[in-house]
Amino acid sequence: MEAVITVENLTKSFGATQAVRGVSFSVRKGEIFGIIGPNGAGKTTTLEMIEGILKPDDGTIDVLGLVPSKQLNALNRRIGVQFQSTSIQKKMKVKEALNLFSSFYKQETQVESLIELLGLEEKLNVVFEDLSGGWKQRVTLALATLHQPEILFLDEPSMGLDPHARREMWTLIRTLRELGSTIVLTTHYMEEAEKLCDRVAMIYSGEIRALGTPSHLLNEHIAHCITFQSDHLNKEDLLSFPGVLKIEQNDADFRIFSDDQQLTAYHVFQYCHDKSIQLFNFSFERGSLDDLFVHYLEEEQIG
Numbered sequence: 320m321e322a323v324i325t326v327e328n329l330t331k332s333f334g335a336t337q338a339v340r341g342v343s344f345s346v347r348k349g350e351i352f353g354i355i356g357p358n359g360a361g362k363t364t365t366l367e368m369i370e371g372i373l374k375p376d377d378g379t380i381d382v383l384g385l386v387p388s389k390q391l392n393a394l395n396r397r398i399g400v401q402f403q404s405t406s407i408q409k410k411m412k413v414k415e416a417l418n419l420f421s422s423f424y425k426q427e428t429q430v431e432s433l434i435e436l437l438g439l440e441e442k443l444n445v446v447f448e449d450l451s452g453g454w455k456q457r458v459t460l461a462l463a464t465l466h467q468p469e470i471l472f473l474d475e476p477s478m479g480l481d482p483h484a485r486r487e488m489w490t491l492i493r494t495l496r497e498l499g500s501t502i503v504l505t506t507h508y509m510e511e512a513e514k515l516c517d518r519v520a521m522i523y524s525g526e527i528r529a530l531g532t533p534s535h536l537l538n539e540h541i542a543h544c545i546t547f548q549s550d551h552l553n554k555e556d557l558l559s560f561p562g563v564l565k566i567e568q569n570d571a572d573f574r575i576f577s578d579d580q581q582l583t584a585y586h587v588f589q590y591c592h593d594k595s596i597q598l599f600n601f602s603f604e605r606g607s608l609d610d611l612f613v614h615y616l617e618e619e620q621i622g
């Protein structure tokens with residue numbers, strides 16, 4: 320499928336801090352592409368280089384055939400960037416913000432259809448500071464989308480939203496994709512990455528550690544586990560079993576991460592049978608992106 324963003328060997332330092340170190344990936348037309356990683360991993364810096372806000376130290380970026388740092392005006396006509404809600408004047412009414420941002424474009428904007436799509440009609444006369452977090456996000460989403468951008472960049476689009484508002488935000492993002500935009504977003508919510516994104520890049524310390532569809536990441540990397548309860552087992556005994564990568568124990572509850580669930584389970588059963596140890600609630604579980612996220616973080620901390 321056609322790539323709308325291609326980033327190769329992107330590098331950026333701030334003084335002694337190497338924020339982004341040799342990042343390469345591409346984003347395909349029409350996909351929802353997520354960039355995830357812990358605080359300070361380099362997500363925003365990567366996004367800002369692609370948006371043309373920051374200039375890379377090294378590497379190349381192609382966005383819709385343009386070089387962001389050199390063709391910013393042309394780029395801004397074709398991409399949309401969601402601002403943080405703090406960048407909107409507090410006392411400005413929603414309709415005033417929509418009108419102001421619409422006036423930045425020479426062509427007619429899709430303001431009316433966005434008001435309908437995002438349900439903003441009832442909030443048009445409300446000043447920005449009186450909106451809840453969910454409504455603020457809707458307004459900033461509308462402001463970024465007025466000119467029907469081909470690519471929409473969202474930095475933490477559901478940050479601070481309650482689970483219901485977050486799901487509504489996902490629905491809106493999916494709708495914007497259906498209407499023709501490619502979406503690139505950063506998120507701290509692994510559930511968001513798993514449920515919303517077609518593909519995900521996991522960034523740690525400025526480097527991509529994993530890239531693919533959420534299910535690919537879960538199948539290819541660790542993250543499958545067996546779980547059970549037992550009062551007579553301890554973590555140390557189990558760590559040496561074949562396939563075991565990591566064990567989480569909380570009193571009698573065990574989660575054993577394994578790169579071969581069947582083999583590890585076989586050894587757990589054999590061991591418990593030999594020692595007459597009872598197991599309860601045994602199950603095979605599919606790991607989550609949360610588990611993978613923590614796994615990389617721990618790997619990094621171990622060094």
Ligand SMILES: Nc1ncnc2c1ncn2[C@@H]1O[C@H](COP(=O)(O)OP(=O)(O)OP(=O)(O)O)[C@@H](O)[C@H]1O
Pocket residue numbers: 333336337338356357358359360361362363364365
């Ligand atoms: N303008 C700047 N000046 C100095 N250091 C910076 C600047 N911007 C980012 N950094 C540093 O670069 C690293 C990457 O920061 P970045 O904001 O890209 O991470 P992030 O993954 O977006 O983090 P978060 O999830 O916390 O927003 C961090 O160590 C950060 O402190």
